[in-house]
Amino acid sequence: KAGVTQTPRYLIKTRGQQVTLSCSPISGHRSVSWYQQTPGQGLQFLFEYFSETQRNKGNFPGRFSGRQFSNSRSEMNVSTLELGDSALYLCASSLERKSSPLHFGNGTRLTVT
Amino acid sequence: QKEVEQDPGPLSVPEGAIVSLNCTYSNSAFQYFMWYRQYSRKGPELLMYTYSSGNKEDGRFTAQVDKSSKYISLFIRDSQPSDSATYLCAMSDSGGSNYKLTFGKGTLLTVNP
Numbered sequence: 001k002a003g004v005t006q007t008p009r010y011l012i013k014t015r016g017q018q019v020t021l022s023c024s025p026i027s028g029h030r031s032v033s034w035y036q037q038t039p040g041q042g043l044q045f046l047f048e049y050f051s052e053t054q055r056n057k058g059n060f061p062g063r064f065s066g067r068q069f070s071n072s073r074s075e076m077n078v079s080t081l082e083l084g085d086s087a088l089y090l091c092a093s094s095l096e097r098k099s100s101p102l103h104f105g106n107g108t109r110l111t112v113t
Numbered sequence: 114q115k116e117v118e119q120d121p122g123p124l125s126v127p128e129g130a131i132v133s134l135n136c137t138y139s140n141s142a143f144q145y146f147m148w149y150r151q152y153s154r155k156g157p158e159l160l161m162y163t164y165s166s167g168n169k170e171d172g173r174f175t176a177q178v179d180k181s182s183k184y185i186s187l188f189i190r191d192s193q194p195s196d197s198a199t200y201l202c203a204m205s206d207s208g209g210s211n212y213k214l215t216f217g218k219g220t221l222l223t224v225n226p
Contacts, residue, residue: 006156033213033214035214042201043201043203043214043216045214045215056213090156090157101162104149104156104157105156106156
């Protein structure tokens with residue numbers, strides 16, 4: 001079974017631009033979560049989607065948003081990019097929302113210059 | 114006080130050694146405990162997934178959870194150079210409406226041949 005697929009793997013953007021990252025979960029998985037990983041803060045929860053609805057949101061500004069499609073695929077968008085948004089963005093999927101472990105993709109490395 | 118504390122290391126051991134990795138936490142609501150392994154330029158890979166207190170063994174890996182002490186451990190027996198990676202502990206509470214993982218910062222492990 002294919003794992004979680006994230007595209008693109010690498011992205012370089014300029015301050016003020018916006019970016020969209022894509023995630024395809026493991027087949028049959030219905031919950032998709034997004035995390036930001038930086039050397040200073042480690043892995044931090046961004047948001048979780050289930051049945052095309054955002055169920056949880058972490059402590060990030062409104063510039064960070066996402067959505068989930070009917071096939072469970074998900075996208076996250078960051079508008080008005082700041083230098084501090086440079087990070088590895090990880091998508092994870094799970095079969096259900098509860099009592100089900102998360103499986104991560106290899107991430108999208110975003111660099112903001 | 115951070116919710117999850119993990120010694121960042123780095124930890125360097127000779128091949129064949131027993132490795133002990135640990136995390137402490139403060140949130141008594143945590144019920145699910147995980148260990149992830151992350152190689153450079155890759156996403157976290159799930160190693161162990163446990164619920165509540167006790168031990169779980171999988172090959173060379175043993176996970177221990179002591180909820181009374183708010184302390185979890187991962188033991189690696191007969192460590193191999195291929196075990197060289199960052200190890201992340203993660204945990205979540207049992208509330209379905211708040212399903213998200215809280216991670217430790219990770220411990221960098223190097224196993225020397």
